[in-house]
Amino acid sequence: MKYFVLLAGDGELxxxxxxxxxxxxxxxxQFGAFDAACEAKPGVEMVGGEALEDGSMATTLRTRSGExxxxxxxxxxxxEQIGGFYLVEAPDLDTITELCRSLPAYDIELRPVVDMx
Amino acid sequence: MSIWxxxxxxxxxRSDWGRLLSLLVGRTRRLxxxxxxxxxxxxxxxxxxxxxxxxxxxxxxxxxxAMRLVLGGLRAEAMRGRKTPLLVVGRxxxxxxxxxxxxxxxxALVLLCCHPALGPEARCALAxxxxxxxxxxxxARLFLVSRAxxxxxxxxxxxxxxxxxxxxxxxxxxxxxxRLVDVCRTIYLAYTAGYAPGSGPDLLRSDLAGEAVELxxxxxxxxxxxxxVRGLHGLLLLQHARRDxxxxxxxxxxxxxxxxxRWRQDELQAGSQLVxxxxxxDGYAEELRLQGLIAxxxxxxxxxxxxxxxxxxxxxxxxxxxxxxxxVRLNRGVAVAEAEGPRSGLAVITGLDRFLxxxxxxxxxxxxxxxRAGETELARASYTQALAMCANEMERxxxxxxxxxxxxx
Numbered sequence: 001m002k003y004f005v006l007l008a009g010d011g012e013l014x015x016x017x018x019x020x021x022x023x024x025x026x027x028x029x030q031f032g033a034f035d036a037a038c039e040a041k042p043g044v045e046m047v048g049g050e051a052l053e054d055g056s057m058a059t060t061l062r063t064r065s066g067e068x069x070x071x072x073x074x075x076x077x078x079x080e081q082i083g084g085f086y087l088v089e090a091p092d093l094d095t096i097t098e099l100c101r102s103l104p105a106y107d108i109e110l111r112p113v114v115d116m117x
Numbered sequence: 118m119s120i121w122x123x124x125x126x127x128x129x130x131r132s133d134w135g136r137l138l139s140l141l142v143g144r145t146r147r148l149x150x151x152x153x154x155x156x157x158x159x160x161x162x163x164x165x166x167x168x169x170x171x172x173x174x175x176x177x178x179x180x181x182x183a184m185r186l187v188l189g190g191l192r193a194e195a196m197r198g199r200k201t202p203l204l205v206v207g208r209x210x211x212x213x214x215x216x217x218x219x220x221x222x223x224x225a226l227v228l229l230c231c232h233p234a235l236g237p238e239a240r241c242a243l244a245x246x247x248x249x250x251x252x253x254x255x256x257a258r259l260f261l262v263s264r265a266x267x268x269x270x271x272x273x274x275x276x277x278x279x280x281x282x283x284x285x286x287x288x289x290x291x292x293x294x295x296r297l298v299d300v301c302r303t304i305y306l307a308y309t310a311g312y313a314p315g316s317g318p319d320l321l322r323s324d325l326a327g328e329a330v331e332l333x334x335x336x337x338x339x340x341x342x343x344x345x346v347r348g349l350h351g352l353l354l355l356q357h358a359r360r361d362x363x364x365x366x367x368x369x370x371x372x373x374x375x376x377x378x379r380w381r382q383d384e385l386q387a388g389s390q391l392v393x394x395x396x397x398x399d400g401y402a403e404e405l406r407l408q409g410l411i412a413x414x415x416x417x418x419x420x421x422x423x424x425x426x427x428x429x430x431x432x433x434x435x436x437x438x439x440x441x442x443x444x445v446r447l448n449r450g451v452a453v454a455e456a457e458g459p460r461s462g463l464a465v466i467t468g469l470d471r472f473l474x475x476x477x478x479x480x481x482x483x484x485x486x487x488x489r490a491g492e493t494e495l496a497r498a499s500y501t502q503a504l505a506m507c508a509n510e511m512e513r514x515x516x517x518x519x520x521x522x523x524x525x526x
Contacts, residue, residue, distance in 0.1 A: 110281075
């Protein structure tokens, strides 16, 4: 199965720019640890992943009555914003959940990717 | 002949549904298809056994029929070019080989149903439906929602399991240990479904309750060091030991009026030993222990008059502090009434209507306490209210009889 791992919010960790340099270093090491843990786990493959710009840089497209409406800002009007994502191939929900423990303590949404095959 | 066949079908459904389904699911990894096929196999049994005769091995016949239906379903899907995702299996999963030892498969199914990625209400409902085979209508009643709502909840939970990749795992590993509270709650609710008065003339379904006791016993054998599981097993043994005394002459018999010679002493002793030996704890384990100690107090009394009601009222008080449950307070009211008199009991249950708006038992308890306190008007109004809310025929008979005996005011 393929999982979309959405770093959905800063959670208890707080926003990146308010972290001390030591904390930022730790977060970077945790991202590295997640990569390594995925690589080490049999049946798991990191398909992709990126960090995203701040939600204020986002553009939202909505189609209403056939008309494309373009608005400034993120889709969800949430105070916490999406920080990045991974696309990971993993055998099951328990495996990917376990791997996510090595990520920084962000709020994370796991969404199965639709299998078009 | 046909009545006998119907009986065998009903009994096989109650005793073997979960075992057959878990085996089918383990083999085919298709939750939906396995459930539909097993339901259809039971429907075919109902159509054929009354005329063709009951097969020598009813469970085996149902399994073979259901398996054939699953394979037919898979072929039909392949013809239509439709590929339905399979249930994911955990790394440690071993496919079941035979029909001899089905215990662990059933537990794997419980574990699947109790996964934290499912909503709490969905977990219990799904476990009841899949492991015990409780009809959706009765599960809906248990959770106080409409049949359509419950059916949708169960369907969504099954879809989520497959789509999100919640794995079918072998039961003994770290994941089970961390999920024990949910598993225990699920089994307890499964038990309650058989123990609580149901709809229609089938007052108590002790066979169904027995399935849950069996699951608890199995869990206890596998994880003897868990206090939750031990408390659950003890509590269920104690409650289930009274099954033969609960119904008499087609009527519901309250605990104090039960013929105690019909209580199963060996089970009461085994259950008491399990709960009395437990250390005080917290959370759900403590809840189970306190409930078990209450049941053990009842078991200890040779006659209803010898019941130590002050001790029971104290235990309910601790349980109420722990859970904040309105149902527990209702039970404490009953215990306090026995210990200190009906007026003290009425005081305890004052103001509960807000928390238990659709609960006929609150009105039935209030009616009984008011009757004993000589408050005939309150008793009459409460019996009438209880009757308006109660769906169970036998309980309604009991309530109507009480109301009639008050005389016309």
